Amino acid sequence: RIRPHFLFNSMNIIASLIHVDPDKAEQAVEDLSELFRASLKEAGAEVTLKQELELCKKYVNIEQLRLEKRLSVTWNINAADNIKIPLLTLQPLIENAIYHGIAPRPDGGEVTIIIKCIQDRIRIQVINPISPRTGQHSRNEKGNQMALENIRHRLHALYGEDVFMKATEDDEQFDITIEYPLFKTEAG
Numbered sequence: 710r711i712r713p714h715f716l717f718n719s720m721n722i723i724a725s726l727i728h729v730d731p732d733k734a735e736q737a738v739e740d741l742s743e744l745f746r747a748s749l750k751e752a753g754a755e756v757t758l759k760q761e762l763e764l765c766k767k768y769v770n771i772e773q774l775r776l777e778k779r780l781s782v783t784w785n786i787n788a789a790d791n792i793k794i795p796l797l798t799l800q801p802l803i804e805n806a807i808y809h810g811i812a813p814r815p816d817g818g819e820v821t822i823i824i825k826c827i828q829d830r831i832r833i834q835v836i837n838p839i840s841p842r843t844g845q846h847s848r849n850e851k852g853n854q855m856a857l858e859n860i861r862h863r864l865h866a867l868y869g870e871d872v873f874m875k876a877t878e879d880d881e882q883f884d885i886t887i888e889y890p891l892f893k894t895e896a897g
Contacts, residue, residue, distance in 0.1 A: 715771075715804070716741075718775055719737065719741050719771050719775075722737060722771070722774045722775055723737045723738055723741075726774070733774070736770070737770070737771055737774060740767035740768070740770055740771050741767075741771060743764060743767050744764065744767055744768055744771075744800075747764050747796060747797060747800075748797065750796055754795070754796045755793040755794065755795055755796065756793065756794065756795075756796045757790060757791050757792065757793060757794075758786075758788055758789070758790055758791070758792050758793075758794055758824070759790035759791065760796075761794055761796065761797075761798065761799050761800070762784075762786065762799070764796075764797075764800055765799050765800050765803055765822075768800055768803060768804065769782050769803065769807075772807050776807070776811060776812065776817060778817065779811065779814070779815075779816065779817025779818075780807065780811055780817055780818075780820070781817070781818070781819040781820070782803075782819070782820045782821075782822065783819060783820070783821045783822070784822050785821065785822065785823045785824070785825075786822075786823075786824045786825075787823075787824065787825040787826070788824050788825055788826045788831060789826070792826070792831065792891060794831065795863055795864065795867055798833065798860060798863075798864070798887070799822070799824075799833060799835075801856045801859070801860060802833070802835040802856075802860070802885055802887075803820060803822065803835060804856070805835075805856055805857075805885075806820045806835050806836075806837035806883070806885075807820060807837075809837070809840060809883070810837030810838050810839065810840060810882075810883055811837060811838070813840040814838060814840060818837065818838040819837070819838070820835065820836070820837045821834075821835070821836040821837075822834070822835055823835075823836070826891060827888075829890060829891050830888055830889065830890055830891055831888065831889060831890075831891050832886065832887070832888040833886070833887045833888070834884065834885070834886045834887075835884075835885050836882055836883070836884045836885075837882065837883055838881060838882055838883075839878060839879075839880065839881055839882060839883060857874070857876065857885070860874070860887065861874050864887070864889050868889045868890050871889065871890050872887070872888070872889040873886070873887070873888040873889070874886070874887045874888075
């Protein structure tokens with residue numbers, strides 16, 4: 710689910726852009742519309758990796774308007790565009806990375822997204838810096854924990870027990886890795 714503060718921040722950004730850059734404001738409205746349309750779709754709906762990445766880039770574009778040069782995103786995608794993944798698998802991970810790792814940092818930082826296929830599995834990895842105000846990613850914050858658990862439950866419902874999900878952190882970065890079968894298996 711998309712955080713309410715993201716909606717409010719987005720609306721404020723759009724309002725501020727209407728008179729100074731109407732084209733950017735219009736694009737932000739369209740991106741926000743696509744994000745909310747996706748969030749209202751049925752849980753478990755599958756999309757192509759290309760569609761999920763396009764949705765994620767819309768989210769990043771909106772956050773880029775707010776954070777400007779403080780947000781850098783590196784996309785390292787080594788998987789076919791047409792593979793199917795559950796809708797909103799990647800976007801909440803990127804949202805958490807920006808919300809917990811980039812936004813609190815005065816100097817911002819970089820979010821790295823790595824997606825690759827390994828035999829008949831897909832691995833999704835999102836890496837971001839640790840927040841300087843807490844010295845950690847705020848993994849214990851209710852919102853972050855809930856987002857990760859929601860993803861875990863959805864993947865287990867779709868792919869059974871063959872889902873790997875691990876969050877690690879050190880003094881400098883937080884890393885969430887998810888791996889699951891590329892093709893659906895019968896769960897339970």
